[in-house]
Amino acid sequence: MEKVMSLPKEVYQALLKVVGPENIADRPHILAALRHTNPQSGRQPPSPAAVIMPGSVEEVREIVRICNRHGVRYNAVVSMFGMGGVVSQPGMLVISLRRMNRIIEINEFDRYAVIEPAVRQVQLKAEVFKRGLTYPTASAGPSCSVLANFLTSGDHHTQQSSSRCSRYLLGYEWVTPTGEIVRVGSLAHGAGWFCPDGPGPSLRGLVRGYGGWGGGLGIVTRIAIGLDDWKGPRVLTTQGHSPDYKIPFPPDCHRVFIFKFPTLEKVRDAMTEMGKAEIGQAVLKFFYATEAVLFTVSANDFRDLWNSGLYQRELPRALWVYLAAWTPEELAYEERVMRDIVEEFGGEPVDASITRKYEENMDFFILVSFLQRVLKLGGGWSPTKLGADSIHHMFEVAAAIPEFFYDFIEKGRILDAPHNFQVIPMEYGHAAHIELLFFFDNQRPDWQQIPAEVMQKSMESDIRHGFHAATPPRVKAVMERLGPLYSNFQVWTNKIKETFDPNNVSNPGPG
Amino acid sequence: MDKLTDYRYTMKSCNSCGQCRFILGPMMKGWEYAEICPIHLRYRWDACSGQGLINIAQELLDGELDYEDGLIEHIYTCTTCGACDINCKSVRDMEVMDTILALRARCVEDGRGPLPPHQEQARYIEAHHNIFGEPHEERSDWLQEGIKLSEKADVAYFAGCATAYKHPDIARNTVRILNAGGLDFQVLHDEYCCGAPLWRTGQVEAARKLAEHNTEVFRENGIRTVVTACAECYGTFRGFYPRIAPPDFEVVHISEVVQRMLRADRLKLKGKLDIKVTYHDPCLLGRLSEPYVPWHGEIKSFGYHEPPKTWRRGTHGVYESPREVLKAIPGLELVEMTRHAENAFCCGGGGGVPAAFPDFALWTAAERLDEAKSTGANAVVSACPWCESAFQNAIDADKSTLQYHDFTGLVVRALEL
Numbered sequence: 001m002e003k004v005m006s007l008p009k010e011v012y013q014a015l016l017k018v019v020g021p022e023n024i025a026d027r028p029h030i031l032a033a034l035r036h037t038n039p040q041s042g043r044q045p046p047s048p049a050a051v052i053m054p055g056s057v058e059e060v061r062e063i064v065r066i067c068n069r070h071g072v073r074y075n076a077v078v079s080m081f082g083m084g085g086v087v088s089q090p091g092m093l094v095i096s097l098r099r100m101n102r103i104i105e106i107n108e109f110d111r112y113a114v115i116e117p118a119v120r121q122v123q124l125k126a127e128v129f130k131r132g133l134t135y136p137t138a139s140a141g142p143s144c145s146v147l148a149n150f151l152t153s154g155d156h157h158t159q160q161s162s163s164r165c166s167r168y169l170l171g172y173e174w175v176t177p178t179g180e181i182v183r184v185g186s187l188a189h190g191a192g193w194f195c196p197d198g199p200g201p202s203l204r205g206l207v208r209g210y211g212g213w214g215g216g217l218g219i220v221t222r223i224a225i226g227l228d229d230w231k232g233p234r235v236l237t238t239q240g241h242s243p244d245y246k247i248p249f250p251p252d253c254h255r256v257f258i259f260k261f262p263t264l265e266k267v268r269d270a271m272t273e274m275g276k277a278e279i280g281q282a283v284l285k286f287f288y289a290t291e292a293v294l295f296t297v298s299a300n301d302f303r304d305l306w307n308s309g310l311y312q313r314e315l316p317r318a319l320w321v322y323l324a325a326w327t328p329e330e331l332a333y334e335e336r337v338m339r340d341i342v343e344e345f346g347g348e349p350v351d352a353s354i355t356r357k358y359e360e361n362m363d364f365f366i367l368v369s370f371l372q373r374v375l376k377l378g379g380g381w382s383p384t385k386l387g388a389d390s391i392h393h394m395f396e397v398a399a400a401i402p403e404f405f406y407d408f409i410e411k412g413r414i415l416d417a418p419h420n421f422q423v424i425p426m427e428y429g430h431a432a433h434i435e436l437l438f439f440f441d442n443q444r445p446d447w448q449q450i451p452a453e454v455m456q457k458s459m460e461s462d463i464r465h466g467f468h469a470a471t472p473p474r475v476k477a478v479m480e481r482l483g484p485l486y487s488n489f490q491v492w493t494n495k496i497k498e499t500f501d502p503n504n505v506s507n508p509g510p511g
Numbered sequence: 512m513d514k515l516t517d518y519r520y521t522m523k524s525c526n527s528c529g530q531c532r533f534i535l536g537p538m539m540k541g542w543e544y545a546e547i548c549p550i551h552l553r554y555r556w557d558a559c560s561g562q563g564l565i566n567i568a569q570e571l572l573d574g575e576l577d578y579e580d581g582l583i584e585h586i587y588t589c590t591t592c593g594a595c596d597i598n599c600k601s602v603r604d605m606e607v608m609d610t611i612l613a614l615r616a617r618c619v620e621d622g623r624g625p626l627p628p629h630q631e632q633a634r635y636i637e638a639h640h641n642i643f644g645e646p647h648e649e650r651s652d653w654l655q656e657g658i659k660l661s662e663k664a665d666v667a668y669f670a671g672c673a674t675a676y677k678h679p680d681i682a683r684n685t686v687r688i689l690n691a692g693g694l695d696f697q698v699l700h701d702e703y704c705c706g707a708p709l710w711r712t713g714q715v716e717a718a719r720k721l722a723e724h725n726t727e728v729f730r731e732n733g734i735r736t737v738v739t740a741c742a743e744c745y746g747t748f749r750g751f752y753p754r755i756a757p758p759d760f761e762v763v764h765i766s767e768v769v770q771r772m773l774r775a776d777r778l779k780l781k782g783k784l785d786i787k788v789t790y791h792d793p794c795l796l797g798r799l800s801e802p803y804v805p806w807h808g809e810i811k812s813f814g815y816h817e818p819p820k821t822w823r824r825g826t827h828g829v830y831e832s833p834r835e836v837l838k839a840i841p842g843l844e845l846v847e848m849t850r851h852a853e854n855a856f857c858c859g860g861g862g863g864v865p866a867a868f869p870d871f872a873l874w875t876a877a878e879r880l881d882e883a884k885s886t887g888a889n890a891v892v893s894a895c896p897w898c899e900s901a902f903q904n905a906i907d908a909d910k911s912t913l914q915y916h917d918f919t920g921l922v923v924r925a926l927e928l
Contacts, residue, residue: 023555027581028579029570029576030556032563032567033557033558033566034557036562036566037523080529081526081528096556124542126542127542130541142536238537241826242535243600244826245537299813300819300820363536369537372526373602375524376603376604376814377814378520378813378814380813415813439813442523
């Protein structure tokens with residue numbers, strides 16, 4: 001590891017005055033947890049110079065102003081899950097928002113919740129369920145930050161009946177990269193949190209980030225999110241002990257079905273028709289290997305299940321449907337419509353043992369409580385693609401995956417799971433999201449190169465075909481290559497960055 | 512004995528997912544009481560968590576981190592409650608707790624640890640065989656006349672240091688229950704400290720000697736079953752002794768004994784107790800009480816363990832026995848805290864924390880009592896003398912109206928003994 005760069009003494013002292021000695025540290029052992037090589041990326045990140053924990057928006061503003069005054073680059077973090085490294089350059093300041101963890105308001109009448117950055121998915125979910133409400137919950141696991149996922153795309157399993165998290169972002173409070181507090185949407189006019197946009201252009205895109213280095217601009221300290229009605233139980237009844245939990249839902253109004261189809265085109269068409277019919281709390285083509293990882297406890301159990309070949313036989317061309325209704329009659333109607341569509345496209349139920357896993361773990365659809373199980377094959381796991389477009393386009397992207405994916409499989413560098421992608425429609429088929437997950441073995445000597453190489457090949461495939469399949473990170477070299485596919489968006493994001501962050505101190509990326 | 516290097520895979524595999532800091536998703540019931548790691552809840556640094564401690568272990572092992580000022584104190588702030596471990600292992604194949612314990616052992620091996628109060632405890636144990644430095648010959652002074660002992664029984668009651676010297680009522684209640692249920696047992700006058708305070712602070716060689724002594728005493732006296740009312744002793748017999756040698760005795764907690772006696776109609780809980788209680792699961796009786804099974808093998812591609820490993824994921828902790836017994840007491844209403852069973856929040860009484868960081872121990876107990884109060888209970892019940900000390904200190908400091916009861920005390924009252 002490189003020698004840790006320290007902050008200049010006067011800068012450290014100025015920061016200490018803002019938060020007090022309990023909330024700032026630069027000792028190497030405290031920083032050790034912020035420079036660990038994450039097996040997801042394989043990269044050894046640089047060490048930050050210090051970490052600071054503000055407790056209010058005013059403290060955040062003061063910290064950001066000090067950083068601008070002294071040219072100190074910073075990155076704000078909450079959970080750190082999924083990050084390739086906390087900072088992108090040596091000598092940066094980590095602004096940890098852990099202390100800002102309050103639910104400010106849950107407004108049942110106007111249906112929004114106002115939260116601080118460190119409120120976790122499961123905390124808010126449990127609180128809104130008690131009130132018969134819910135919100136789109138990014139499939140990032142129970143302990144990730146709600147706020148962070150609403151600032152990114154935040155895709156999730158139930159977006160058939162809702163949308164991406166980012167579409168539910170309402171008013172928000174933002175400390176700009178230079179340290180100005182801006183309140184956006186109806187909040188700017190003292191009209192409360194209910195609306196994201198005031199008169200004039202929407203500002204939501206300005207703060208939209210991407211996980212890790214080069215993410216959003218400045219620091220968002222409070223957001224309001226929209227809430228929907230919740231058809232499920234107000235308190236989840238959990239059975240069993242770790243790791244064998246079960247969360248069943250009342251079956252008269254909540255049912256899960258999984259159908260296999262002869263071709264991916266049939267999956268696509270069935271998915272499209274279900275959108276037209278506006279049925280399904282969740283409809284998705286899910287990852288089959290990821291499912292096997294999620295529903296087994298140990299790496300050994302996974303290997304046994306995977307080697308049995310059951311999932312490879314049943315799930316490469318399957319459609320998952322979760323029906324939720326207010327009444328048994330409503331459920332029966334949706335089921336009839338669903339079965340008509342499935343029959344039309346030649347679908348048939350998969351092995352009942354697979355469906356049973358979901359019936360016993362309904363939290364999969366609303367929370368993915370055990371999401372971190374995807375890490376259990378040694379932590380070597382990574383997603384790519386992560387883009388969105390029409391359902392048809394997403395399946396075109398899927399059809400091209402073998403072009404670059406098989407090479408990695410044949411060389412034994414990634415798990416042999418060529419169909420491990422998901423397509424999730426949003427807003428009843430108005431658009432869809434695609435994600436390709438791959439597992440790599442961190443016992444291999446070349447493991448640290450694998451994730452970047454797969455992502456590179458995936459991006460090259462998208463460019464070659466002209467696909468809208470990637471969510472471009474704010475990394476200049478990548479943006480320049482992908483930009484032409486997306487109306488040269490990078491020209492504008494670069495201008496926005498230069499305007500709002502003239503000192504390039506806010507999450508600057510690797511440089 | 513495991514070395515820090517044995518946990519390379521765990522160190523390398525951590526994705527910083529945060530599961531070691533929060534109770535499991537399916538068990539979370541709201542905004543409050545969502546966190547599980549005492550040091551992270553108090554200090555908030557990533558370094559103050561299971562993840563942070565294994566990151567530190569890795570850097571120490573790789574020579575990237577020195578024994579700088581504050582590092583040893585940092586490592587010893589952890590209560591070793593194992594909440595990080597069980598939460599991690601609900602989703603991963605990693606050994607967080609054992610890595611932390613091996614890190615402490617490494618500090619001791621390097622001559623950097625433990626902290627002075629732990630060294631003092633080790634000296635007391637060396638000289639007097641108990642953690643408090645009390646005379647060894649007074650270890651069984653709690654024993655009163657009228658208790659029926661059977662010198663030839665293959666069952667022994669093991670009191671442990673905290674019960675024998677600080678909470679003798681627990682010992683007296685335990686043996687009265689055993690007598691009432693008609694169980695023949697011995698009290699071994701040459702029992703030594705079980706070794707928990709040394710094991711949990713990295714002083715494993717000294718702990719090994721205690722384990723060897725106690726095992727030999729059991730053997731000499733023909734003991735096949737050891738009954739204890741101390742969670743620390745229970746967890747140490749099951750979690751530490753098998754690391755020394757395969758145990759040739761069974762360990763049973765008094766709550767399990769009472770449960771069996773009730774089911775066999777050997778005891779009758781007749782006395783009515785009009786009380787609303789919540790039960791606190793001691794860490795070493797609950798999530799950390801599964802027997803340790805040695806594993807020697809190879810971790811192959813994609814984390815496959817060859818041969819298959821027996822994981823201790825907290826599934827089979829002693830959760831139901833005390834609850835079943837408490838519910839059987841007439842008039843007693845049992846309510847659960849959000850964080851219970853394998854997700855119980857620590858009382859702050861373990862890992863050498865009360866000796867080295869009494870303020871933090873008190874803070875941790877107060878956090879737990881706050882949760883106990885939120886249930887509407889007027890008393891918290893547990894089954895460990897260390898938990899009793901921790902909670903009683905916090906109750907006294909807060910002048911709380913909440914009461915503390917040891918499990919055995921309530922059972923004796925319900926038995927009308």
